Amino acid sequence: MEKYPGKPLSSKEMEEVTHEKWDPAVKYAWSCGEAMSRFLNELKKGKLVGRKCHKCRRVIFPPKMFCETCFRPTDEWVYLPDTGTVMTYSVSYLDMDANRIEEPILVGVIAIDGASENMGIMHYFEEMKPEDLTFGLKVKAVWKPEKERTGAVTDIKYFKPLEGSK
Amino acid sequence: MTFVDRIERPEDFRHWVGDMEAQYVYTSGIAGDKFFTELKKGKILATKCAKCGKVFLPPRMYCEDCFCELTEWIEVPNKGIVETFTVVHVDRDENPLETPEVRAFIRMEGTDGGFVHKLNIPPESVEIGIPVKAVFKKEKEREGRITDIQYFVK
Numbered sequence: 001m002e003k004y005p006g007k008p009l010s011s012k013e014m015e016e017v018t019h020e021k022w023d024p025a026v027k028y029a030w031s032c033g034e035a036m037s038r039f040l041n042e043l044k045k046g047k048l049v050g051r052k053c054h055k056c057r058r059v060i061f062p063p064k065m066f067c068e069t070c071f072r073p074t075d076e077w078v079y080l081p082d083t084g085t086v087m088t089y090s091v092s093y094l095d096m097d098a099n100r101i102e103e104p105i106l107v108g109v110i111a112i113d114g115a116s117e118n119m120g121i122m123h124y125f126e127e128m129k130p131e132d133l134t135f136g137l138k139v140k141a142v143w144k145p146e147k148e149r150t151g152a153v154t155d156i157k158y159f160k161p162l163e164g165s166k
Numbered sequence: 167m168t169f170v171d172r173i174e175r176p177e178d179f180r181h182w183v184g185d186m187e188a189q190y191v192y193t194s195g196i197a198g199d200k201f202f203t204e205l206k207k208g209k210i211l212a213t214k215c216a217k218c219g220k221v222f223l224p225p226r227m228y229c230e231d232c233f234c235e236l237t238e239w240i241e242v243p244n245k246g247i248v249e250t251f252t253v254v255h256v257d258r259d260e261n262p263l264e265t266p267e268v269r270a271f272i273r274m275e276g277t278d279g280g281f282v283h284k285l286n287i288p289p290e291s292v293e294i295g296i297p298v299k300a301v302f303k304k305e306k307e308r309e310g311r312i313t314d315i316q317y318f319v320k
Contacts, residue, residue, distance in 0.1 A: 005196055005227070018202040018310045019193045026186035037180040151180065
């Protein structure tokens with residue numbers, strides 16, 4: 001690189017040369033659409049809802065208004081239990097801001113009972129040791145008190161091992 | 167069945183509002199830094215290719231035709247020709263302007279380049295090909311930016 005006249009600049013050096021600083025206001029609104037809106041509103045009531053396709057008979061969860069395998073609209077809303085199976089998981093020793101932490105955060109994908117294969121939601125696991133977390137573990141949702149729910153996926157606080165399973 | 171059932175309660179639909187952080191600092195580079203530093207002193211500098219003779223304004227470090235480094239710096243006269251222009255009736259937030267303004271590309275004399283800048287000339291008397299010259303801000307008000315040139319006049 002030395003044969004070229006340029007060089008990397010530190011943040012301080014950047015301020016010393018002529019420069020342009022900008023902080024664009026990049027705001028957006030993202031609509032959840034029909035299926036995801038109902039899903040979130042049902043979460044507020046403490047319920048999980050999926051969408052059934054009458055052609056392939058799959059129960060799609062989280063719900064979608066269109067069946068991607070049959071190329072047709074889905075037909076019916078179905079309520080699902082708040083229990084499921086751990087499909088995959090991670091034991092994270094980094095928090096959301098990539099700081100190192102002593103107590104790991106447990107996250108994973110849960111296949112909800114009654115939904116079709118290869119579908120699920122990602123969530124936290126608690127009330128278990130990292131070494132107890134494994135594929136196929138039966139889990140149950142722990143909900144926030146009704147008053148604290150906002151219609152978000154965090155209305156479920158976390159998933160805990162289903163009693164009697166293991 | 168229709169694709170979606172008739173929407174009767176649009177308030178049931180949910181949305182998320184977000185705000186992306188996208189701050190940045192863009193440095194003007196070696197040639198740009200020299201250009202803006204000299205502009206602050208009221209001088210317009212360009213670089214000239216020793217091989218093909220092309221004069222770059224704003225100055226570049228390399229000739230885009232010959233791929234050779236440009237080391238010859240020349241001061242160019244403070245005048246040019248309106249090559250093309252637009253009459254602007256709204257500001258950047260699309261609010262109507264009381265008096266329309268003129269933005270033009272000015273081909274600077276003795277160069278193969280020029281600037282997009284403001285013309286302080288009424289729209290009805292602007293024509294492609296008219297000669298114009300730069301008016302600099304007062305020395306104290308200059309910041310080493312392209313706006314150190316206040317505007318161009320006839």
